[in-house]
Amino acid sequence: MAKVVHFEIPADDPQRAVKFYESVFGWKIGKWNGDFDYWLITAGEDDEPGINGAIKPRDLGNTISDYISVDSFDEFASKIESEGGKMLTSKMTVPNTGYTGVFQDTEGNIMGIIEIFPME
Numbered sequence: 322m323a324k325v326v327h328f329e330i331p332a333d334d335p336q337r338a339v340k341f342y343e344s345v346f347g348w349k350i351g352k353w354n355g356d357f358d359y360w361l362i363t364a365g366e367d368d369e370p371g372i373n374g375a376i377k378p379r380d381l382g383n384t385i386s387d388y389i390s391v392d393s394f395d396e397f398a399s400k401i402e403s404e405g406g407k408m409l410t411s412k413m414t415v416p417n418t419g420y421t422g423v424f425q426d427t428e429g430n431i432m433g434i435i436e437i438f439p440m441e
Contacts, residue, residue: 358377
């Protein structure tokens with residue numbers, strides 16, 4: 322079954338946001354070594370319930386986003402459209418991670434889907 326596996330928090334000043342979330346919640350946050358500025362959040366210990374996420378510059382999106390894990394990006398993108406939702410982005414590859422894209426549901430809410438590459 323598909324479930325929420327990742328969140329993103331937009332920030333005008335990502336370094337300030339990192340300091341805030343580390344200080345307030347004790348989250349471990351480190352800069353991603355990718356093609357754009359992105360800070361990965363470990364929000365708790367592995368044995369605790371919950372998900373991890375990231376801080377992103379606001380120019381990458383202005384809302385807090387949730388990402389739902391799916392078995393097949395193409396299949397779920399088609400389901401979203403056939404049930405009245407709308408894909409807002411095309412299929413994007415996240416290196417060494419999977420395929421992702423953003424959609425709008427029938428109520429105007431914006432979320433993402435992600436097909437995670439199988440572990441080798």
